[in-house]
Amino acid sequence: MDDWVNGGVVSSDLMRELQLFRAIADHSQAVIGAKDLEGRYLFVNGEYSRLFHRAGHEFIGRTDLELFPPEIAREFRKADLRVQKNRQTLQFEEVAPVDGQLRHFLSVKFPIFDQNGELYATGLIATDITSLRQLNNELKLLADTDGLTGLHNRRKFFEIGQQEVQRAQRYNFALSLVMFDLDHFKAINDQFGHAVGDRVLCDFAHLLAGKVRSNDSLGRLGGEEFAVLMPHTSVTQAVSWVERLQKRLRNWALKLDDGSTVRLSVSAGISPLDVDQNNFEQMLSRADGLLYEAKAAGRDCVIYQAE
Missing domain, CATH: 3.30.70.270 (Reverse transcriptase/Diguanylate cyclase domain)
Structure with a gap:
């Protein structure tokens, strides 16, 4: 990373990398984000804004407790802490309110380490599985x-x-x-x-x-x-x-x-x-x-x- 930054200025190579990542993340239908160890958002992709009707910058620096209903925010935090404790990628089924209805998400949460191997953030990639759960329930009903x-x-x-x-x-x-x-x-x-x-x-x-x-x-x-x-x-x-x-x-x-x-x-x-x-x-x-x-x-x- 040292060769990407000169005197605190982001190099053009790094800027292209960041723009590439942002473009991919924003055009993904998955919810992609990262939080620091205290649970404050460091990054959110465009899907956050689309689903939760907030501008991206409104998430940055804030915790789930400031953004979501308390019982849901507590479950998010509990999952993040498990990832931090285990220092490995874990999967969770989580719910979040979208347009007045609870939607189900399959969330992959993972630890993020700095160049010295120190844990400094928790990342997440979440996919809406509400329709899949409904289909599974219907298939189970048919099977029963x-x-x-x-x-x-x-x-x-x-x-x-x-x-x-x-x-x-x-x-x-x-x-x-x-x-x-x-x-x-x-x-x-x-x-x-x-x-x-x-x-x-x-x-x-x-x-x-x-x-x-x-x-x-x-x-x-x-x-x-x-x-x-x-x-x-x-x-x-x-x-x-x-x-x-x-x-x-x-x-x-x-x-x-x-x-x-x-x-x-x-x-x-x-x-x-x-x-x-x-x-x-x-x-x-x-x-x-x-x-x-x-x-x-x-x-x-x-x-x-x-x-």
Whole structure:
């Protein structure tokens, strides 16, 4: 650097380097900046001005606490201090207010050393990942959801079931699993067509969703099989709930455009979590067996394992 500076005057070579860096930084869509060890801004690129509606010079010499809401500024400072302490590049997911809304940023923060190896600043390059997070959330929802009914699919329901079994075992509360199968569903498809069958599935899912509590979990396990996981619920309580649902279904009918009517009943099997069941898979297997006992017993009934 000594050959770039003569008598305190910036050489033309260094000036070109600085202009080149400024042009690159200002035309980048990333947020690029640097702060001293006390958190005062030394440099910001044009993206700061565009996003936060301040002239670049308004950042210089000021801290995040003077520029951003306190809770956000504290998180920025906490990340900077971690970089200073570890003296290595770290990644953080941070939020900042942009046009009245919180945007999510992936921030790469790194230590900056002088020519003597002394740490004197923290640099950052941050990219707005809000849209990417939204897309990831949408993809996750699609991966977790049954496309027809909007309920949890089998994989997601199984994941929730494993978590609920662990919670029930840890905190020693009752947990009941109810499995349903729509009676004579194949006959409905054969007589009325698959489009009507899909309407029946959706209507039953909607009916279930309106009858459960906020802490219960619903899932379509495949075909015409559904399940409800009920924390803090004994088998006796689950049986009463199923019987009320079955009674409601006996008065339910789907009226079609041609004047015909589709009626529906369901069989159910209920398994509680007991000492012999160490995981959700065992609980599910037991409920499935009880469900098929209910179907063999004439359908439109519930078979359960006593506690």
